[in-house]
Amino acid sequence: MSRPGITQLARALRARETSSRELVAGALARIEAQDRVLNSFISVAAGQALAAADRADQQLARGEGGPLTGIPFAHKDIFCTAGLRTTCASKMLADFIPPYDATVVSRLAAAGIVVLGKTNMDEFAMGSSNETSFFGPVRNPWDLQRSPGGSSGGSAAAVAAGLVPAATGTDTGGSIRQPAALTGITGLKPTYGRVSRYGMVAFASSLDQAGILTLSAEDAALLLSAMAGFDPRDSTSADLPVPDYMAQLGEAVAGRRIGLPKEFFDAGLDPASASAVREALRVYEQLGAKLVEISLPSLALSVPTYYIVAPAECSSNLSRFDGVRFGYRHEGAQTLEELYKKSRGEGFGAEVKRRILTGTYVLSAGYYDAYYLKAQKARQLIARDFRRCFAEVDIIAGPTAPTPAFRLGEKVDDPVQMYLNDIYTIAVNLAGLPGISIPCGYSTGLPVGLQLVGPHFGEGRLLNFAHLYQRETDWHTQLPPAVAGPGA
Amino acid sequence: MRAHGFPPGVINGPVAVKLTPQDVEHIAHLARLEIGAGEIDSVAAKLSSIMSFVDQLQAADTGSVEPMAHPLDMAQRLRADEVTEHDQRDLFQRNSSAAADGFYTVPRVIE
Amino acid sequence: MSWETVIGLEIHAQLATRSKIFSGAATAYGAEPNTQACLVDLGYPGVLPVLNAEAVRMAVKFGLAIGASIAPRSVFARKNYFYPDLPKGYQISQYELPIVHDGRLDIELEDGSTSSVHIIRAHLEEDAGKSLHENFTGLTAIDLNRAGTPLIEIVSAPDMRSAKEAVAYMKKIHQLVRYLGICDGNMQEGSFRCDANVSVRRAGSDQLGTRTETKNLNSFRFLERAILHEVERQIEVLESGGKVVQETRLYDPDRDETRSMRSKEEANDYRYFPDPDLLPVVIDAGFIDAVRAGMPELPDARRERFVAAYGLPAADAALLAASIELADWFEAVLAAAPGSARLAANWINGELMAALNRDGLGIEASRVSPEQLAGLLRRVMDDTISGKLAKQVFELLWSEGGDADTIIDRQGLRQITDSSAIEAVVDQVLAANPGQVAEFRAGKTKVMGFLVGQIMKASAGKANPAQVNELLKRKLQG
Incomplete structure (x- = not known):
């Protein structure tokens, strides 16, 4: 059983060794066979996918199309897909059919990609374990008793298990990088503003960013080239040219400086994960890069800052779910207040409600200055730390997550413990920087992620660093037991 | 328990901020969320632990720091004043079980 | 003990x-x-919002018109509340950083006094949709067509001291936004409406009393009535030993009273x-600078120019400059009938206004165009027609259309200026009225008027009145 990435599949399609229909049918069969256990998909659109595959095959037969034409793919169920149910893993949107496509969806469709379905996630992307989904938790292909991480856990599990070669994710506090780390795949969170947020159901608007989960940095470069760029429908989208990410892959890194924040290697880090990461950094040293110890003194503020800013924004973003124009509606309400409270009370799950309440509280009269304003100032301190570091180093490296995959149910009752899972990823969102997680070894048989963080719009540099590492190592090609099969 | 870079006592230490059931009811009302009577206490406990955790920010020295609302240092882009969207009411109202005669409906609001 | 009224307005202009x-x-x-x-x-x-450039330009235009500061950096905030x-x-x-702040508007009151109102801020925001409570059994129906319409909210300081002053201020803002072309000012359709913050205090006090906010006043009369009612109510409360409650109120025009809107108060x-x-x-x-370059002449400047350039009396100039449409109309007449300023002003403020009012029309729907009126005024100025007959022509222009010259010729209204023709009529009238001639010569010069009237009548109003007077005087004294 193999797990080919996009680059390999594209080559096979060009060479007419396979067809998109064959790839899509194969992927649908794998989903059928394995996803009852993994639960990585919320919706599978077999008919649409096969029709799109046939169109792609016709294009390819005419010698048309690009490197993504005919490639099976999945979207996190947070991206609106016209005519295809988009649930955000919530009862609130369990029957919601968007009348439009997210910009990410339409751009990838224009590049010829074939969407098989929508992947499971934490409800409204709020969670780090995929356990808050209305459609049930996703299982980690490396150990079915464990979480794949979250919130893009469905995309991570589906890619790691080889159901699809790549999938979109969104990352508000680590929701691409952490599940990529926990499932042994590559996860790229671009710079805030690099990829349009239009059509991505908002969790925390100043932090959310769309990205991808792939089997290699090379595949991520290919996808990012198709997704990135200015979108007039998103005021926060950067009006900057998109570089040729593929062309930057393979650039030498000799003499480049890699900053290692001492706060990333503190007592909270699992020792085996720490050694895997340090081992990985040696590869860069061998390539001629220099390791430099740096400090992000305000890093400790990042989790509490995030858990003020993100809930504040979410409490407002989720007010639109009121049972009137779309989404779950409590039928039979006698008063407007009852309609609102019951629709929202019944439509949202426990973690979403907790965050709405937290956000409402920190913005409410008498608390705004102490919490929200204070958090905005702390956010500035965190961003300032990064600015200072990037004056000295080209890239920052460290672990993606403090521990490898944890057991399902292990943290679900302790929100603060769950939040601390994102200690190494959250600051990157607060500062709006790009980050990538790539597999770099194991801790107790479970994948460990190496996180690389770049300066604003430094995706090309990140992808190159990740690619060079993947050229030297094969962690990213190693299969989880669920793919390798019993006894493999 | 690992410390994750936080001062000891912060994570599982004493609850520094305590929300009362009345606080929870008040913010749940502001947020228009129904919380069952039986859940109020446990919600109050969880929110208290979250607020106690984030409350450690109070120790940070942020005196003269400019608040940061947004990660990008960009100005708002302006759109030309053109009508680009046209009537798709029927399509949009398919997601509502409360649409009637082109309107959306809610229980009677008395002013 | 007397009370002083303190009023501040929040005007919403679409x-x-x-x-x-x-x-x-x-x-x-x-x-x-x-x-x-739309979505x-x-x-x-x-979905995500993207800001309309024109809304920003219009807000800046308003700011410049009131001499306000334009914020180099302003910020949109979310005001969170649930409502259908x-x-x-x-x-x-x-909220914290509005696009326009600290401007000023001078207003004139009916009694001729003037005052200056400080405009604290004017900010951009989106309008809400509309709730309809009638015709849906037990339900409220929501129409979101209006949702997202740009508004500028203009917030005054509590600088006004009477309902009349508040109305004068609101009218002045109304005039201004229409001059600027940034709001159609249609109050029936809700394009221009205001909330009135009203409080009272003991005369001489410098402390503000507790205020109430009366919402959504969409006519000048409602604003005046609502303030008068609210002042009376607050004084009554205070004089009976009570306290005014800070709250939102609604004016009910059917009952001519304000009442508390507790539903919106609770949270x-x-x-x-x-x-x-x-x-x-x-x-x-x-x-x-680009916005400034495109600024139209503002109402006060235009009124002053009407006085200075055309020699109009101040009152006429004010009437003509009251709305941009009327002022433009006036100047269109002048363009087609140069030198007619005072005459045109009289005609517009007199005959034209009367006709418009009679037919319930606005100036934009006038049945007579500026060019048509100019054609008529040219004939008045060159003595082709008397002022009195010109009124007949105007009525025909109003009811039937066409142009003044054709009507004058068709109706035979051309003024008689041939002195021999006038003399014949004068002689005929003098011969027919020997008694009055004798009275005049006996010193009762008042009968002159009667004789002129007879001559005009005999000439069907067409004799040139100046010539008639001169000739008659000569004949009577001769």
């Missing part, structure tokens, strides 16, 4: 953009429900915070 403030949906009034509500206006999951006409559960508005913790979907609006000097 900006006359084609599309909405944050979406590309049309803003036209009167469409079928929800047909001008952004409906607050659909995933507010689809997102928050209104995008400006006004709006949890404002900067909207993370929008970035700071940065306005540089170049932007402001």
Whole structure:
């Protein structure tokens, strides 16, 4: 059983060794066979996918199309897909059919990609374990008793298990990088503003960013080239040219400086994960890069800052779910207040409600200055730390997550413990920087992620660093037991 | 328990901020969320632990720091004043079980 | 003990953009429900706002017109509350950093006195939709066509001291936004409306009393009535030993009273915070200069020019400059009938206004065009027709159309200036009235008027009155 990435599949399609229909049918069969256990998909659109595959095959037969034409793919169920149910893993949107496509969806469709379905996630992307989904938790292909991480856990599990070669994710506090780390795949969170947020159901608007989960940095470069760029429908989208990410892959890194924040290697880090990461950094040293110890003194503020800013924004973003124009509606309400409270009370799950309440509280009269304003100032301190570091180093490296995959149910009752899972990823969102997680070894048989963080719009540099590492190592090609099969 | 870079006592230490059931009811009302009577206490406990955790920010020295609302240092882009969207009411109202005669409906609001 | 009234107004003017403030949906009034509500206006999951440049330009234009500061950096914030006409559960508005602040407007009162009102701020925001409570059994129906229409909210200081002053201020703002072309000013359709903050205090006190806010006043008369009622009510409360409660009230025109709106009061913790979907609006000097270059002449300047350039009496100039349409109309007449300023002013403020009022029309729907009136005035000025007969021609222009010259010829109204023809009529009238001639010669010069009247009558009003007078005088004295 193999797990080919996009680059390999594209080559096979060009060479007419396979067809998109064959790839899509194969992927649908794998989903059928394995996803009852993994639960990585919320919706599978077999008919649409096969029709799109046939169109792609016709294009390819005419010698048309690009490197993504005919490639099976999945979207996190947070991206609106016209005519295809988009649930955000919530009862609130369990029957919601968007009348439009997210910009990410339409751009990838224009590049010829074939969407098989929508992947499971934490409800409204709020969670780090995929356990808050209305459609049930996703299982980690490396150990079915464990979480794949979250919130893009469905995309991570589906890619790691080889159901699809790549999938979109969104990352508000680590929701691409952490599940990529926990499932042994590559996860790229671009710079805030690099990829349009239009059509991505908002969790925390100043932090959310769309990205991808792939089997290699090379595949991520290919996808990012198709997704990135200015979108007039998103005021926060950067009006900057998109570089040729593929062309930057393979650039030498000799003499480049890699900053290692001492706060990333503190007592909270699992020792085996720490050694895997340090081992990985040696590869860069061998390539001629220099390791430099740096400090992000305000890093400790990042989790509490995030858990003020993100809930504040979410409490407002989720007010639109009121049972009137779309989404779950409590039928039979006698008063407007009852309609609102019951629709929202019944439509949202426990973690979403907790965050709405937290956000409402920190913005409410008498608390705004102490919490929200204070958090905005702390956010500035965190961003300032990064600015200072990037004056000295080209890239920052460290672990993606403090521990490898944890057991399902292990943290679900302790929100603060769950939040601390994102200690190494959250600051990157607060500062709006790009980050990538790539597999770099194991801790107790479970994948460990190496996180690389770049300066604003430094995706090309990140992808190159990740690619060079993947050229030297094969962690990213190693299969989880669920793919390798019993006894493999 | 690992410390994750936080001062000891912060994570599982004493609850520094305590929300009362009345606080929870008040913010749940502001947020228009129904919380069952039986859940109020446990919600109050969880929110208290979250607020106690984030409350450690109070120790940070942020005196003269400019608040940061947004990660990008960009100005708002302006759109030309053109009508680009046209009537798709029927399509949009398919997601509502409360649409009637082109309107959306809610229980009677008395002013 | 006497009381002083203190009033501040928050005026909401819908900006006359084609599309909405944050979406590309049309803003036209009167469409079928929800047909001008796009995904952004409906607050659909995933959609995002993008700011309309024209709304920003219009706000800056207003700021310049009131001599205000234009913020180099202003910020949109979310005002969070639940209401069915507010689809997102928050209104995008400006809170801490409005686009316009600290302006001033001078107003004149009916008694000729003037005062100056400080405008604290004017900020951009989106309008809400409309709730309809009638015709839906047990339900409220929501139409979101209006949701997202750009508004400028103009907040005055509590600088006004009477209902009349408040009305004068609101009228002045109304006049200004229409001159600027940033609002159609249609109050029936809700394009221009205000909330009145009213309090009373003991005369001589410098402490503000507790105020109430009366919402959504959409006519000058309602504003006046609501303030008068509210002042009376507050004084009554205070004089009977009570306390005014700070609250939101609604004016009921049917009962001519204000009443408390407790439904909106209960939870006004709006949890404002900067909207993370929008970035700071940065306005540089170049932007402001471009707006300034396109500024029209403002009402006060125009009125003053009417006095200075055309020699109009101040009262006539004020009437003509009251609305931009009327002022433009007046100047269109002047363009077609140069030198007719005073005459045109009299005709517009007199005959034209009377005709418009009679038919219930606005100036934009006048049945006589400026060119038609100019054609008539030219004939008055060159003595082709007397002022009196000109009124007949005007009525015909109004009722039948056409041009003045054709009507004058067709009706034979051309003035008689041939002195021998006039002399014949004069002689004929003198011969027919020997008694009055004798009276005149006996010193009763008043009969002159009677004789002129007879001559004009005999000439069917066409004799040139100046010539008639001169000739008659000569004959009577000769």
